[in-house]
Amino acid sequence: MDITELPVEGYERVARCRDEATGLHAIIAVHDTTLGPALGGMRMLPYASEDEALFDVKRLSKGMTYKSAVAQTGLGGGKSVIIGEPAELKSPALFQAMGRFVDSFGGKYITAEDMNIGIADLEEVAKSTKHVTGLSRASGGSGNPSPYTARGVVMGMRAVLEEAFGSDSFDGRSILIQGVGAVGGTMATMLKERGARIIVCDLNEKRARDLATEHGFEVVPDKGHHALEVDVYAPCARGAGVNDQTIGELRCKAIAGCANNVLLEERHGDELKKMGILYAPDYVINAGGIINVSIEVGPGGYDEPKALERIDRIYDNLKEVFAISREEGISTHEAADRLAERRLEQARAKA
The missing domain is CATH 3.40.50.720 (NAD(P)-binding Rossmann-like Domain)
Known part of the structure; x- marks a missing residue:
């Protein structure tokens, strides 16, 4: 597994991961952790280029900082993207490798579900890192956001x-x-x-x-x-x-x-x-989704009534x-x- 730092002004850390054994090509962007660890979903798309993926993950990561700040989740903003066609590349080994990449951030980035990523995929990620939210209820998570x-x-x-x-x-x-x-x-x-x-x-x-x-x-x-x-x-x-x-x-x-x-x-x-x-x-x-999963990492763990009350504050x-x-x-x-x-x-x- 090859992890390369990508210096990006205004972001705390942006890194790329290439793993030949599993075909993983991914980027994680942590924008700001002033309010807490950066929480943001993982998405998988067949981006036309790495530059397109980097553009997307930067926008999404900054958006997560602002989203968490306005929603007062007590968390910062980050995001991850996997480059590739889901139907062709998805495998347990790939998501376990992604888990190792997430873990390399030492808890500064916590991942969750996003486009083309489901709970089953996150369960594989969780085999390599504890920094995952939105797992199944059976695994102690809050389930589908x-x-x-x-x-x-x-x-x-x-x-x-x-x-x-x-x-x-x-x-x-x-x-x-x-x-x-x-x-x-x-x-x-x-x-x-x-x-x-x-x-x-x-x-x-x-x-x-x-x-x-x-x-x-x-x-x-x-x-x-x-x-x-x-x-x-x-x-x-x-x-x-x-x-x-x-x-x-x-x-x-x-x-x-x-x-x-x-x-x-x-x-x-x-x-x-x-x-x-x-x-x-x-x-x-x-x-609403990020508010819900943020409750998982708060004191006492997931509490649905507490999550719903906070989600309704979006109004x-x-x-x-x-x-x-x-x-x-x-x-x-x-x-x-x-x-x-x-x-x-x-x-x-x-x-």
């Missing part, structure tokens, strides 16, 4: 509806969910139960059709979905969906989903403000973000960053 992420987004949407429409009622509100996997699909059913009109789409058209048939949702093609006129657009797949090509075509009143890094660039948050589209910063509204965090945005005349994206930075500075001042 997806329902908790979905719950947090729904709680956050209440604040979005109040800000955009003056009421937190979901009755009759049109919500477009793009990406109906573990989190997006759960959100869709939860929102329908609250009276919302649900429209779904997915790159996997069959998955969207099957879910729509089962629950009575409307379904639209994934291509061009962002241009649909709806009350709330909920991106729940990969990030960067709000970019120069799509932003001018948006016809929603608000954006609130579980995807990470919804904005390709920070300036797109400013443009949304000018357009009168309310944006719920992704790392604030989608923090309050978004209300605070929206208040900062109004009072300071800045975009909600910048307001969220300011809230996170204030909490980080408060912690540094006490150190």
Whole structure:
């Protein structure tokens, strides 16, 4: 196993791992541990290049620092990515090697589930390191974080509806969910139960059709979905969906989903403000999963009622973000960053 340091300004540690025996090619980025060890999920994708993977892991890692700061988890921000096609490369040996890579950070980085990584994969990682969260209930963990992420987004949407429409009622509100996997699909059913009109789409058209048939949702093609006129657009797949090509075509009143890094660039948050589209910063509204697994590493171990109570505070965090945005005349994206930075500075001042 070959571990190479990758100096990146503004990050505490970034390293690459290559392991010929298992085919592992991975990067771990620890952004900031001011508030505690860096907790962040592991994802596996067939990135076109290592540079693309590094770009992704850096953005995600910094986002985790801010997410944990706003959610007050008592943890810092980090992330890991494995480069490769999951269907071709996944193996127990690969994830055990990944566990050794995680362990090389000496507890500064704690991993969890993310895109294309399941509990079974993390169980293999845990054979080589104790710095893993989100394991099965049988293993003493909190299990799949997806329902908790979905719950947090729904709680956050209440604040979005109040800000955009003056009421937190979901009755009759049109919500477009793009990406109906573990989190997006759960959100869709939860929102329908609250009276919302649900429209779904997915790159996997069959998955969207099957879910729509089962629950009575409307379904639209994934291509061009962002241009649909709806009350709330909920991106729940990969990030960067709000970019120069799509932003001018948006016809929603608000954006609130579980995807990470919804904005390709920070300036797109400013443009949304000018357009009168309310944006719920992704790392604030989608923090439910990380809040849930953070309880595992806290005093006394996992406690679901405690986790749910903290997840429901996402509503309050978004209300605070929206208040900062109004009072300071800045975009909600910048307001969220300011809230996170204030909490980080408060912690540094006490150190």
